[in-house]
Amino acid sequence: MKSTLNINIVSEPSIKQNFLEEPNSLYSPRYNLFNQNVITNTHTQFESITTNSKIANGDCEELMSSIESGSVDLILTDPPFNLGSFMHKRGTNLVKMRENQFAYAGWDDLEYEEWLMKMSAFFKESNRILRKKGSLLLFMSLMKIESIINLAEENNFYYKTVGVWHKTNPMPRNMNLHFVNSTEAWVYFINEGTTGTFNNENKVLHDFVESSLTTQSEKKFGKHPTQKPIDVLNHFTNVLSNEGDVVCDPFMGSGSTGVSCEMNNRQFIGIELNEEYYNISKNRIQDIAIK
Numbered sequence: 001m002k003s004t005l006n007i008n009i010v011s012e013p014s015i016k017q018n019f020l021e022e023p024n025s026l027y028s029p030r031y032n033l034f035n036q037n038v039i040t041n042t043h044t045q046f047e048s049i050t051t052n053s054k055i056a057n058g059d060c061e062e063l064m065s066s067i068e069s070g071s072v073d074l075i076l077t078d079p080p081f082n083l084g085s086f087m088h089k090r091g092t093n094l095v096k097m098r099e100n101q102f103a104y105a106g107w108d109d110l111e112y113e114e115w116l117m118k119m120s121a122f123f124k125e126s127n128r129i130l131r132k133k134g135s136l137l138l139f140m141s142l143m144k145i146e147s148i149i150n151l152a153e154e155n156n157f158y159y160k161t162v163g164v165w166h167k168t169n170p171m172p173r174n175m176n177l178h179f180v181n182s183t184e185a186w187v188y189f190i191n192e193g194t195t196g197t198f199n200n201e202n203k204v205l206h207d208f209v210e211s212s213l214t215t216q217s218e219k220k221f222g223k224h225p226t227q228k229p230i231d232v233l234n235h236f237t238n239v240l241s242n243e244g245d246v247v248c249d250p251f252m253g254s255g256s257t258g259v260s261c262e263m264n265n266r267q268f269i270g271i272e273l274n275e276e277y278y279n280i281s282k283n284r285i286q287d288i289a290i291k
């Protein structure tokens with residue numbers, strides 16, 4: 001059942017407050033997006049789109065700098081995989097593979113070195129905005145895992161797990177020529193610590209998740225080429241954070257992490273570069289918040 005977090009907008013930003021001291025509050029977040037100065041730059045483009053979500057249209061490298069240090073409990077995100085230029089340059093005659101979603105989406109066409117620099121800046125800011133022992137889980141192509149783990153470790157993250165998302169109904173492209181691509185990796189880290197929030201409810205959680213591709217009903221506000229299914233995000237939101245926590249997705253795409261946060265009573269900070277995807281996010285998050 002969905003309920004609303006007990007948070008209000010106040011004109012004067014106060015300092016960090018511990019909600020555990022408030023016996024009547026429904027949840028006890030350490031930080032409150034609206035009562036506190038979590039977004040520190042007053043000129044920032046962050047928009048309050050629901051009582052639990054603030055999102056901005058722009059470059060995350062710049063916009064993450066407006067987020068208060070240590071104020072985020074979980075970063076759950078899906079950055080560019082750096083497959084675009086790789087696929088462009090491939091000497092393959094598999095037209096559908098060359099003209100893939102990454103190469104032509106326009107947001108994944110950096111050269112490898114440039115991508116590394118961008119991801120390094122992302123980890124540096126993530127290390128700053130996450131609290132100690134906060135978690136970071138990102139989706140990634142299997143080919144780039146080692147680079148990602150190296151960058152994360154350089155920025156004080158402790159590597160925990162590489163897992164796989166298995167898509168049960170992938171597009172059977174060129175199925176008679178090769179193994180059909182049906183997996184994406186995810187990598188899980190802890191910021192400045194070795195263990196963090198892990199709500200496994202005493203169950204054994206395997207290092208893979210399985211689901212069908214994102215359904216059309218989740219795309220009613222517009223299409224994003226790599227939109228993640230809500231079920232997959234709900235799994236990570238629930239295991240890696242608690243109700244009332246602040247969750248950030250700096251590459252939010254069509255806002256799937258934000259939708260999951262609204263469904264599960266988390267506070268959400270989202271950033272997206274592309275205006276069309278930003279608007280899809282806004283519509284999806286607002287739509288789920290009023291249900």
Ligand SMILES: C[S@@+](CC[C@H](N)C(=O)[O-])C[C@H]1O[C@@H](n2cnc3c(N)ncnc32)[C@H](O)[C@@H]1O
Pocket residue numbers: 058059060061077078079080107224226227228229250251252253254255256257271272273274277
């Ligand atoms: C893999 S997609 C995320 C898809 C998302 N998980 C969803 O379910 O819709 C990555 C997104 O990051 C955005 N992006 C790329 N570079 C960015 C940057 N520097 N700052 C913010 N967003 C960026 C892209 O426009 C793209 O929508």
